[in-house]
Amino acid sequence: MAGHTGGLSARMSERRTAGAASSDGSSDGDARTALWLMAPALALYAVFTLLPIAATFWLSFNSSAGFNTSASFVGFDNYAKAAQDPIVWKSLVHTFLWLAYHVVMAGGLGLLLALAVSRLRITQIFFRTAFFLPHLVSLAVVGVIWANIYDPFFGLLNTALTRIGLGAFTQGWLSDPALVLFSVNVASSWQGFGLYMLLFIAGLQNIDHSLYDAAEVDGANAFQKLIYVTLPGLREVTTFVVSLAMINGLKGFATVFVMTNGGPFYQSELITTYIYRLAFQSQDHGLAAVLCILLSLLAITITIVFNRWRARLSQ
Missing domain, CATH: 1.20.5 (Single alpha-helices involved in coiled-coils or other helix-helix interfaces)
Incomplete structure (x- = not known):
């Protein structure tokens, strides 16, 4: 056994x-x-991803006018040149201003329109479609349209101001150094606000309506409902829209390039437009590669910060 x-x-x-x-x-x-x-x-x-990244790092340490020319290793000279270039710092400041303008104007307008459109019943679909249509237009075409609107002599904006008796407010919207960056960003924000509006509308539809009924029973008025029910209910959507708007704001190349090409006197120059100018006009690929790395680090930093912010808010 x-x-x-x-x-x-x-x-x-x-x-x-x-x-x-x-x-x-x-x-x-x-x-x-x-x-x-x-x-x-x-x-x-x-x-298509790893090789271009490696090539960008390689170019940043070399003096090169292109892949078909000889390149010499210069170490950190391109990084030192970027740190000493005043246009780099000016374009960096303009990029941060551009991001702030885009978040406030495109994101803020999207929120306001979402609050207004969501109250409609019969015509809601029409206005949602109408306000979203500009987002389907490419930024290059938007730049051409708004460049004609801003024309100081025959443009729609100055003509309308003159017709209604406000001719004193007519401006050279794209030639005034103090107004040009804001003016171009208005065009870019006009193209982007429709997407953010739809995101906010989707967020509004997910808010429990019993919360509004409870607030009304407690005697809350419309403004108090907005502050204590609507905005907290849109917290997740708001953080997503802000992060998306900032990342989209980093891609402000097309509108600026078409409308002003970074002028006048570099007053609308962004990091993206300066990279193009260095790489394809000045043929300074080493310095352009340094700025590409700087732009990538900026995008990564924004993404990490907002992901952590969203994680804290969701706790």
């Missing part, structure tokens, strides 16, 4: 060992199969 029991135990141990070996072999085979299936996507990612 003892011998039979011992033989049975040995066979069970052998089966467990064989099963474990089979399981290990199966997992290794699954891993190899997964790697083969991912290989095309990984190859495309390496060619």
Whole structure:
């Protein structure tokens, strides 16, 4: 009996060992199969993402006028040149101002319109569609449209001000150094506010309406409902819209390039437009690569800060 029991135990141990070996072999085979299936996507990612990033870092440490010219290693000279270039600092300040303008104007207008449109019943779909249409227009086309609106002699804005007796307020909207960045950002914000409006409308639809009923029972007026019910209910959507608006604001190249090309006197120059000017007009690819790295670090920092902010708010 003892011998039979011992033989049975040995066979069970052998089966467990064989099963474990089979399981290990199966997992290794699954891993190899997964790697083969991912290989095309990984190859495309390496060619179109990792390789350009590596090339940008390589260019930042070299003096080069392009890939078809000779390049010499200069170390951190390009970084020192960027730190000493006053236009870099001016474009960086303008980029932060551009971000603030875009968040306030595009995001703020999107919130106000969402609050207004959400109260409509019959015409809500019409206004939602109408306000979203500018977002379907490319930024280059938006730049052309608003450049004509801002024309100091024949533009719609100055003409309208003159017709209603406010000719004293006519301006050279794109030639005045104090107004040009704000004026161009109005055009960019006009193109983007429709997307943020739809996001806010979706957030409003997710707020529990029983909260409004409870606030009304407690005697809250419309403003108090907005402050204590609506805005807290939109907290998650608001943080998402702000982070999205700031990231979109970093891509302000097309509107500025079409409307002002960074002028007058670099007063509307952004990091993105200055990178283009250095790379394709001055052929200083090393300095342009440094600014690309700076822009990437700026975008990463904004993303990390807002993700942590959203995590704190959700706790």
